[in-house]
Amino acid sequence: MCSMVLGGMGSFMAGGHRVRISGEPCEDISFSAGFSDYRYDPNGEYWIEQSYVQYFIPHQQRLALPVVLVHGGGLTGSCWETHPDCRMGWQESLIRRGVSTYVADSVERGRAGFAALPGTWSGRPLQRSAEESWSLFRIGKRADFAARRPFDGSQFPLEAFDDLVRQTVPRWLTNTEAQIAALVAVVRIVGPCYLVGHSQGGGHAMAVAEREPELVRATVALEPHGGPSRFERAAGRPMLHVQGDFIDRDDTWTRLARSAKESVKAWRDGGGVADTLDLPREGLMGNSHMLMMDRNSETVLDLVMQWLTRIDASHSNLEACS
């Protein structure tokens, strides 16, 4: 593998807000054998509902604007990093392609942290079983999980399935609005950018594009399960909707794909320009829901980058003319 030259790297927290806890009892706790008999006072000031972002700026930049990557439900930004089977992920590939790359951990996920305070979040976090990952990530039918028999022609690296399961994290079902608000804070810090979201993150990306049309110059929704049903600020704005294989082999996915198409239609109804990249129709067969991890992930990224490069060129021309 060749070397890569970075102009910079770093991380930051974005968004969130203060909450104040009061009237809760203190408690004597032990942090460790060496740190016992400590009086824990839960009352006080906290920050919750922020997002974490890590970024890498390549020395030579080939796109005018950076790309912001937003993971899906039950996952963190690590899904864009090294694949479970040790191949290079989209994050590193984008950097090597000369793209400034920002990877977010959404509210409650990964390094963004979660709220463990009385009375803040409703419901409980749900964890995803290997069986649910198998079927929801469209690697194969749930009934074929025990035998680890994937769909015929699946591009998912089967030997790495357990490592994908180790990457999944619990999720609340009630934080959609907080996650979108923190992602709005992210793009306000990053500035004009291309927003790429996967699954739940694809719907979030569309919602953020609607709130910050001047900042989100292009939206890529990778297998979103729906998004806003109405766009009022999409006029003239580009979106790419990407969809993999085996959709019709799974009832849930048939339904989710329909919901995604309704959001894409709403984007067009709002005057937006939406392209669809249906991978099987382009001759790319076998993609799971985790298309950034599939064996042909670099080819999928090639297609996304072709689209982004075209947007970027017209955008750069526009900037040059203005």
Add this chain to the structure above:
Amino acid sequence: MCSMVLGGMGSFMAGGHRVRISGEPCEDISFSAGFSDYRYDPNGEYWIEQSYVQYFIPHQQRLALPVVLVHGGGLTGSCWETHPDCRMGWQESLIRRGVSTYVADSVERGRAGFAALPGTWSGRPLQRSAEESWSLFRIGKRADFAARRPFDGSQFPLEAFDDLVRQTVPRWLTNTEAQIAALVAVVRIVGPCYLVGHSQGGGHAMAVAEREPELVRATVALEPHGGPSRFERAAGRPMLHVQGDFIDRDDTWTRLARSAKESVKAWRDGGGVADTLDLPREGLMGNSHMLMMDRNSETVLDLVMQWLTRIDASHSNLEACS
């Protein structure tokens, strides 16, 4: 800022184990507006108690072995990244100094994920208030939090205090053993290395060194609050214990520093070679517990690197002789 040349970067999950959940009721849930009426089945196979690691390999390496960084309690690996006041963190500084750098998120923290399964972990996660961060991180007395009045001469970048609070994450009190086990898995993947742990991570580093003496070639414990009370495999092995300022201004820290010194004594009693870097005694005044974030963090790292470079040289000589 000058460019930096990387030979490689990546991430991986380490350790953890499978658990199986059965006999739990299914539940109809809604992931989002576009993804409702889904039957969630909590029964099945899960992975829990793994660690997440992100690494960067500089093109030109100036130490024979990589450094593994382990964060403290209520924090994630992000504490080694960009400082809350936007200065370069130890992670980037180490890479720029030519050190292969591995940053771990321990079990339950950050991208390692936490277990949200019935009957797995006992107790509940505790979140750290701004007030507790203020006093436990020795920025100032708790009574002086409201006025944001730090200790005289504090090196902590006060204007960034809220951003530090945004980096804190909840913690369970019951996962010490699982965290140490996953860190053992980390060093088994990384191979021979120098292990640097902060606070709770400092105690963990000592424990991992005791379990994998062939892999952990040097241990740096930054303000650990204690560690093992007995070492049987420390003979001839180097450790550096680093301690900041204002210890005697806080009752908790007076106690924690005593506990840390007992562990350092145990290391020596086991035949280990322990050096102490008492920063005020070296003329570095004003360091908080978050010494990797303090204004003089680069100077603190200079001192740690001087020690590590000496160990590295003798280690390289040993390798050359064998």
